[in-house]
Amino acid sequence: MGCSLGLALKKGGHIITGVDHNPLHLEQAESIGAIDKARELNDALADAELVVIGVPVDATVRILPQVLDSMPENATVMDLGSTKLEICNSLKNHPRRGIFVPVHPMAGVEHSGPLAAHVDLYINAKVIICEPQKSSYQSLNVVLGILQELKMRAIFMDTEDHDRQLALVSHLPQIMAYALASMGDFDLAANKQWVELGGGGLQSSIRLGKSDANMWMPIFQQNKNNILEYIDNYLNQLTALRKLIVEDDHVALSENIARANHNYEKLNYRQNKIKKSVEMQQGSFKVFYS
Amino acid sequence: MGCSLGLALKKGGHIITGVDHNPLHLEQAESIGAIDKARELNDALADAELVVIGVPVDATVRILPQVLDSMPENATVMDLGSTKLEICNSLKNHPRRGIFVPVHPMAGVEHSGPLAAHVDLYINAKVIICEPQKSSYQSLNVVLGILQELKMRAIFMDTEDHDRQLALVSHLPQIMAYALASMGDFDLAANKQWVELGGGGLQSSIRLGKSDANMWMPIFQQNKNNILEYIDNYLNQLTALRKLIVEDDHVALSENIARANHNYEKLNYRQNKIKKSVEMQQGSFKVFYS
Numbered sequence: 001m002g003c004s005l006g007l008a009l010k011k012g013g014h015i016i017t018g019v020d021h022n023p024l025h026l027e028q029a030e031s032i033g034a035i036d037k038a039r040e041l042n043d044a045l046a047d048a049e050l051v052v053i054g055v056p057v058d059a060t061v062r063i064l065p066q067v068l069d070s071m072p073e074n075a076t077v078m079d080l081g082s083t084k085l086e087i088c089n090s091l092k093n094h095p096r097r098g099i100f101v102p103v104h105p106m107a108g109v110e111h112s113g114p115l116a117a118h119v120d121l122y123i124n125a126k127v128i129i130c131e132p133q134k135s136s137y138q139s140l141n142v143v144l145g146i147l148q149e150l151k152m153r154a155i156f157m158d159t160e161d162h163d164r165q166l167a168l169v170s171h172l173p174q175i176m177a178y179a180l181a182s183m184g185d186f187d188l189a190a191n192k193q194w195v196e197l198g199g200g201g202l203q204s205s206i207r208l209g210k211s212d213a214n215m216w217m218p219i220f221q222q223n224k225n226n227i228l229e230y231i232d233n234y235l236n237q238l239t240a241l242r243k244l245i246v247e248d249d250h251v252a253l254s255e256n257i258a259r260a261n262h263n264y265e266k267l268n269y270r271q272n273k274i275k276k277s278v279e280m281q282q283g284s285f286k287v288f289y290s
Numbered sequence: 291m292g293c294s295l296g297l298a299l300k301k302g303g304h305i306i307t308g309v310d311h312n313p314l315h316l317e318q319a320e321s322i323g324a325i326d327k328a329r330e331l332n333d334a335l336a337d338a339e340l341v342v343i344g345v346p347v348d349a350t351v352r353i354l355p356q357v358l359d360s361m362p363e364n365a366t367v368m369d370l371g372s373t374k375l376e377i378c379n380s381l382k383n384h385p386r387r388g389i390f391v392p393v394h395p396m397a398g399v400e401h402s403g404p405l406a407a408h409v410d411l412y413i414n415a416k417v418i419i420c421e422p423q424k425s426s427y428q429s430l431n432v433v434l435g436i437l438q439e440l441k442m443r444a445i446f447m448d449t450e451d452h453d454r455q456l457a458l459v460s461h462l463p464q465i466m467a468y469a470l471a472s473m474g475d476f477d478l479a480a481n482k483q484w485v486e487l488g489g490g491g492l493q494s495s496i497r498l499g500k501s502d503a504n505m506w507m508p509i510f511q512q513n514k515n516n517i518l519e520y521i522d523n524y525l526n527q528l529t530a531l532r533k534l535i536v537e538d539d540h541v542a543l544s545e546n547i548a549r550a551n552h553n554y555e556k557l558n559y560r561q562n563k564i565k566k567s568v569e570m571q572q573g574s575f576k577v578f579y580s
Binding site: 168175178179182185220234237239246263 | 396397398399415416418445455456458459460462463464465466467468469470471472473474475476477487488489490491492494495496497498499500501502503506507510511514517518520521522523524525527528529531532535536538540543544546547548549550551553554555557558
């Protein structure tokens, strides 16, 4: 996420400093042209105008107070986290809360690391800004300027609403794919031939199974209650469909499928009105953004 | 499926006759250039060299004996069905079983009808031929010739093995997507804003929710036992991950995610070696084939 942002912003003429615990990632980020130079955190903070935090959401909660404390006056901080309630709550009483803008870009790929970066990742993607009334006009305008430069489409939301809705449209699909991909039936040592047979249906269902545990485990933790509620709703619905198959209840099964078709059509219709651009990596699994 | 085949075969110089209960589909098939002319079934069968049956698998079981009885000597019949055991068993004692070749192309889109046809749908796709020893050399060679002309890669399998493996790699992902898309939480009347937020993760998880009930209900019925077994395996795995989230058991959760990552990598690696070509529809959901 961070390197895709670096590529896009450097293209726009910004000077980008990279900070990472992993020296290999910094080397890779520099070699693909996502950063101008690598520096230590405190050193980099000393003269930063805008700090973008792109780390797992548990690390974001840990480092945000330190970052805010070390920032120059008139600087701005934004994150890229997939949860917002715990991050924002952790800064509730911080004297410099106003320079922080909680940002969640609805873009990403299942691959991680600098080498998965893509200069166009953010173009036309939606981006959520949470509780904007708690950020200063100045910081909000710096962030809005950057997001508009990236050609993103900003949506304002409350943190609780964000976490609840993201549990349905992002965190549930993620855990569904992890459950599928981690099934013993997909153990290749025991099941050789099926892998030859997997087509587009399997690929799209299992794609998110590639995603990194370090990124997702803290999301599941921070958004636990919402995620559990939607997992339960999904388990109930899948169990209900299972029962209709057992009972050969074709009337009720076709009603459920008709509802699925209907919901998909509505979603697809809205998505198509919203979405401008999609792209994929030829010869590998897909890069989606919308 | 039928019209994509028609488009590809007409391009190769074959003369294609279309048969369908739905006059609109025949009109559309003719207007997009997928068939040369539309005819009644018995009329079309009278002088056919190769009959391709592309209807739901319950209808395939019903019409196959009639088709075999009406075919000219030396003609060949193939189907495109997603299940094979019941179709093949229904012809077990048919005197003309030898002119039938059970074919399952691993290609498709979530959209249905002639207007979803795509001339390149079959290129580089895998295609399964079941119990080839029960077909005559002549019919087998006719079908192999057509599949090679379409640039497909043929795999031979037993019918039971086919149905069992397809339950895992195709029918389970389909029922997962139906369960997701038919959840009450995706009722747009009640949930307005989430639809704005759905990104690539939701799209790939819910894509198959578009597929047609008439095609899928008979598949669930004919392959019921295998599908129920894999649904149960999946429910168990999702329930296990749910429990690990409840208990904040990060060690076991990360082991499961590592297994998902590992299985996906292996699958992706194999798929990339196999797969040559992927394509998508710009501005709409994706067309996958592999």
